[in-house]
Amino acid sequence: MRGDLSRAAIVAAALALVDEAGLDALSMRRLGRALGVEAMALYHHFPNKVALLDAVVAAITPEPPEPTGDWRQDLTTLSHRYRETVNAHPRLLPVMLSRPTRGARAAATLEAQYAALRRAGLDGSALLDAHRTWGSYVLGYLVVEQQGRTGPHTDAEWRPVVSADTPVTAGLDRYQGARDWDEQFDIGLAMQLDAIAALAASTPA
Amino acid sequence: MRGDLSRAAIVAAALALVDEAGLDALSMRRLGRALGVEAMALYHHFPNKVALLDAVVAAITPEPPEPTGDWRQDLTTLSHRYRETVNAHPRLLPVMLSRPTRGARAAATLEAQYAALRRAGLDGSALLDAHRTWGSYVLGYLVVEQQGRTGPHTDAEWRPVVSADTPVTAGLDRYQGARDWDEQFDIGLAMQLDAIAALAASTPA
């Protein structure tokens, strides 16, 4: 346990700690303990905890897939890739939401997203409109999914809502959970892709 | 400073503290100090900090607007209402993302959202598909907006990305910031509403 403390080893230990025990469990002291080192040793490799967390997020960001020529398929793959990354480390989601992911692979992924939208026939402001709308859907869905996966089960005092005041909500209750998370994601994603296709058709090339 | 410590007063002080100094600044000790009371006095009104934060979120949740009969206008108003609520207290967003908002007004708002989608001609699983997709977009947009508003300005080491590797991104740079946040939100919202109309048209009544 001497000198084998590298940035990569710290990041890996931090990720493992967050995955197993949650974001609150990640403290510099506890992380140091897991690495067999004093907490203050970490400050020789990262200026502060925020920088460490950014490095953890950057580490789990995958390389974007190769384009196939079919923009719809490419954007679907990019969407799935993003969702898989988050769902592999869901407890890191609050960090990812709090600031955009930096780093080379994040930039390459953004480039691939833009490139797919360009192949859909978009450019300029319309392309950015489509990108931000699609990206908002994907990000928002991941938040909703995570709320749904952790909420109703762990929380004891769920459903304090009186259904007499909310007849429509009550009537929809039996449809809740009819689809799984994968299915539901693809339905909303198809709606985004259709909207993008419509936008491309109505935009002068 | 005796006995005038009510749940409402605590919630109001907590909200003011978060709005002014940020979520990290909200500690039971500091909140107590702001109220002229020991931190431990707060535990007589709230079981813990999480419950206090939930009460703060519930407090800023507005009553849903009255329906007009035009589902598209109603859903637009509900979207704007949601966005205004978040943007009035942006530093509370991480709390809102971490768990769904409970309480009577949140339930009434959900009911109004479902009711608008029903008036669009949807029901059952298709209605829930539309709702979750629309909700994901709105929520995701708010995250992106907040990232955009706080990120590039405050952070000194922005744009470490080499644009040689990312030509499409570089080419789009001059279109960034072409639209303001309100405009951009409505463009994506219109795409959601169009997609909902298309879904309703293709779903058997």
Added chain:
DNA sequence: ACCTGAACACCGTTCAAGT
């Protein structure tokens, strides 16, 4: 260059005690 130890200024929460 890399790590330690002590210290500073904080946390959330419990619990017995006061009024």
Added chain:
DNA sequence: ACCTGAACACCGTTCAAGT
């Protein structure tokens, strides 16, 4: 019923000191 004071088990970070 409502609040206080002391205590417990923690935090992130700075800084001088060691090797």
